[in-house]
Amino acid sequence: MMISARSRWTITVPVLMLTLVAAHQRATAESLWDMIGRSIEDGKKKQEFCAKNPQHERCQPITASTLLIRCESSLPENLGRCHGSLMAYAQDGVEDLIEWQCVPLEVRRDTEQLRRLFLREAQRVPEVLHLQARQLLYYAVVKAFPCSLRTR
Numbered sequence: 001m002m003i004s005a006r007s008r009w010t011i012t013v014p015v016l017m018l019t020l021v022a023a024h025q026r027a028t029a030e031s032l033w034d035m036i037g038r039s040i041e042d043g044k045k046k047q048e049f050c051a052k053n054p055q056h057e058r059c060q061p062i063t064a065s066t067l068l069i070r071c072e073s074s075l076p077e078n079l080g081r082c083h084g085s086l087m088a089y090a091q092d093g094v095e096d097l098i099e100w101q102c103v104p105l106e107v108r109r110d111t112e113q114l115r116r117l118f119l120r121e122a123q124r125v126p127e128v129l130h131l132q133a134r135q136l137l138y139y140a141v142v143k144a145f146p147c148s149l150r151t152r
Contacts, residue, residue: 063129068119071118082115092134093134093138093141094108099147103145117141118133121136
């Protein structure tokens with residue numbers, strides 16, 4: 001039984017395409033895995049670097065203007081960094097600022113609401129964007145949820 005050239009072509013092309021797609025997916029998955037590994041290693045290297053060089057600009061806290069750019073962005077990676085920073089500040093904030101106890105727990109866990117609080121204050125008082133992002137978020141929280149836990 002002879003297979004025509006056209007039949008061979010209709011079988012070979014799809015098989016070849018599937019092989020190429022599978023190879024590309026394996027290569028992409030491996031490079032993504034490698035990228036994540038490098039990111040973790042870079043984080044460890046930065047911690048070691050900053051322990052030795054605390055005054056270096058890479059080791060300084062994020063400014064409010066930098067976080068504002070990330071929080072206003074529509075790019076998923078920037079929004080992820082925005083939400084991650086705000087969540088870290090909210091978790092640390094309970095120890096840093098007694099007024100966090102007046103913030104409802106649901107708000108402290110809702111990074112989108114924290115983002116909106118941060119954006120509102122950043123737009124309202126742009127003259128403080130050179131300060132630490134943490135400082136502006138804490139200010140926004142105290143303004144949004146006033147309480148008198150601190151003795152005056």
